Amino acid sequence: MTSENHWQPSKHIAVPLYQQIYEYIREQIISGTWPVGYKLPSQRKLADTLAVNRSTVVYALEELKADGWIDSTVGRGTVVGKSTWNSLAANKPADWKSYVQSGTHLPNIQMIQEINKAEFSAKVIRLGTGELSPSLLPTHIIQQAFQESATLSLSYPEGKGSFELRQAISHYLRKKGIAASPNSIMIVSGAIQALQLISIGLLDQNSAILNESPSYLNSIMVFQSAGIQMIPIPINNDGLSYSAISRAKRQYSTSLLYTIPTFHNPTGYVLSEAKRKELLEACSKERIPILEDDVYGDLWLDEPPPPSLKALDKQGNVLYVGSMSKVLGPGLRIGYIAAPEPVIDRLADIKMQTDYGSSTLSQFAVAKLLANGQYEVHIEKMRLELRKRRDFVLTLLSQYFADLAVWEKPAGGFYIWLTLNKEIPLQLLFKRALQQGILINPGSLYGNYHRHIRLSYAYASYEELEKGLIALAALIREF
CATH class of the missing domain: 3.90.1150.10 (Aspartate Aminotransferase, domain 1)
Incomplete structure (x- = not known):
C-alpha cells in the first residue's frame, strides 16, 4: 500500500469494515496491482493507514488467507499467495516479480x-x-511570467532545448566567467538527467569514474546501473587527494573525474581557487576529463566562491552541469550541460531518443526570469x-x-x-x-x-x- 494510496473503508455504509478491507485487497490482487509474491504492509501499518483497529485488519487477512489469496510465514510476513490465480483462471499470470528483478537499472539504496x-x-x-x-519558491513570479506572455509554444523543443533559454543561460554564464555559446549548451530535465545521459552517451562499461568520498553520487545508481565502476578519492583538508588521482589512473581505465567543488554535497566544503587550478593541472596531466557539478554555485551566503573549474579551464577539459531547480524549484526540472559542441550533439541525440525534450513550459519560464533579471x-x-x-x-x-x-x-x-x-x-x-x-x-x-x-x-x-x-x-x- 503506497503513500499515494489514500483508500480507507467507510464507516457510513452497511458493509462491515473487515469485509470492505477484504474486497479492497482482493481487488488489488485481481487487477495485478499486487502480483504473486508481493509483500503486504504489516498489520500495524495497515491498521494505521486504513484508520481501523488492528483486530479488524487481522480478521480481514484471516479471511483472505482462508480463501487462498494470501500466505503468511514467520519471518517473511504476509505475501500474495501462489495459489491466488488458481481461483481466477487456469493459465498462469505473468511473473512480474522476476521482471522487476531483471531490469538493468539497479534498485536504489x-x-x-x-x-x-x-x-x-x-x-x-x-x-x-x-x-x-x-x-x-518564487511561485508568483513564475505565474506572472506566464500571464504576461503573448506567445507560448506547446510544441516539442529541439534536442538541445529552447534557443531562447540556451541564449539566456549563455549570457548568465558569461557573468560567471564561463564562455559557452548557445550551441555548446543543452537543456536537461534536472542535473540527474545530465548524469544519466553522460553515463550512457559518453562512457562504456569498462569505464571507471573517480568521485569524491564522501559523494552524493553514491546515493544514486546512475553510473552503477550503466556498469561503470566508482573509484572513491578521499577529500582531505585541502580537497581531493591528487596523489590518489594519479594512483587510480594507473590502476584503472579511468574515464573521468566527478566533482562538486563549490558547496559540496554532502560536506558543504569549497575547494580553494589555488586547489582548483592544481586539480585542473593534475587531470590534464593524467588526461582525465572533469565532470563539474555546480548546482549549488549560485547559493553562496557570505561571499562569492572561487571561479568554477569551467571558468578556469583553458583546454576544454571540463563538462559543466548546472541547474535552476535549487533556486526556482525542483518541480521545474530544468538543468543544463555546457560542453564542447560534439559532446552536446551526441547527448542531444540521446535525449531526443529518451524523452523528446524537456518541458517547453518550464523552459519558457526560466528563460523569461533570466532575461528580465528576476532570477538574480x-x-x-x-x-x-x-x-x-x-x-x-x-x-x-x-x-x-x-x-x-x-x-x-x-x-x-x-x-x-x-x-x-x-x-x-x-x-x-x-x-x-x-x-x-x-x-x-x-x-x-x-x-x-x-x-x-x-x-x-x-x-x-x-x-x-x-x-x-x-x-x-x-x-x-x-x-
Whole structure:
C-alpha cells in the first residue's frame, strides 16, 4: 500500500469494515496491482493507514488467507499467495516479480527508497531534504511570467532545448566567467538527467569514474546501473587527494573525474581557487576529463566562491552541469550541460531518443526570469533567507549538540555535515528518528561514513528545525 494510496473503508455504509478491507485487497490482487509474491504492509501499518483497529485488519487477512489469496510465514510476513490465480483462471499470470528483478537499472539504496516515500508525508520533519521550502519558491513570479506572455509554444523543443533559454543561460554564464555559446549548451530535465545521459552517451562499461568520498553520487545508481565502476578519492583538508588521482589512473581505465567543488554535497566544503587550478593541472596531466557539478554555485551566503573549474579551464577539459531547480524549484526540472559542441550533439541525440525534450513550459519560464533579471533578484532573497536559516541551525547545534558532534560553518548551499563524536548504529538511529516523525540523511548514504549525518537548513520551517534537532539530539544520547 503506497503513500499515494489514500483508500480507507467507510464507516457510513452497511458493509462491515473487515469485509470492505477484504474486497479492497482482493481487488488489488485481481487487477495485478499486487502480483504473486508481493509483500503486504504489516498489520500495524495497515491498521494505521486504513484508520481501523488492528483486530479488524487481522480478521480481514484471516479471511483472505482462508480463501487462498494470501500466505503468511514467520519471518517473511504476509505475501500474495501462489495459489491466488488458481481461483481466477487456469493459465498462469505473468511473473512480474522476476521482471522487476531483471531490469538493468539497479534498485536504489533501501534507505533512499524509504526517504523518498517519507518525504511525501506531511507529518514528517525533513531535516536532510536537499531542496528549498515551498514557502521560499518564487511561485508568483513564475505565474506572472506566464500571464504576461503573448506567445507560448506547446510544441516539442529541439534536442538541445529552447534557443531562447540556451541564449539566456549563455549570457548568465558569461557573468560567471564561463564562455559557452548557445550551441555548446543543452537543456536537461534536472542535473540527474545530465548524469544519466553522460553515463550512457559518453562512457562504456569498462569505464571507471573517480568521485569524491564522501559523494552524493553514491546515493544514486546512475553510473552503477550503466556498469561503470566508482573509484572513491578521499577529500582531505585541502580537497581531493591528487596523489590518489594519479594512483587510480594507473590502476584503472579511468574515464573521468566527478566533482562538486563549490558547496559540496554532502560536506558543504569549497575547494580553494589555488586547489582548483592544481586539480585542473593534475587531470590534464593524467588526461582525465572533469565532470563539474555546480548546482549549488549560485547559493553562496557570505561571499562569492572561487571561479568554477569551467571558468578556469583553458583546454576544454571540463563538462559543466548546472541547474535552476535549487533556486526556482525542483518541480521545474530544468538543468543544463555546457560542453564542447560534439559532446552536446551526441547527448542531444540521446535525449531526443529518451524523452523528446524537456518541458517547453518550464523552459519558457526560466528563460523569461533570466532575461528580465528576476532570477538574480530571487537569488538575492534566497541568500538572505538561507543565511538566517543556517545561522539559526548553527545556534541550535551549539545548544544541543556541543557534546555530541562537531561541524563546520557552511559558506553556501544547503548542508551541514555533522560528525558525531562516537560511532553509533546509524541505520537504527534512522529508523527510530523516522518513528518519531523525523527524517535524516545518514552519512552512510554517501560512502563509508558511519559517524556522519547530512543536515539541511533549506527545507524545514524554523519551528520544525528546532523541534526536530532537539529530538534528534535526545535520540543520539540514547546510544
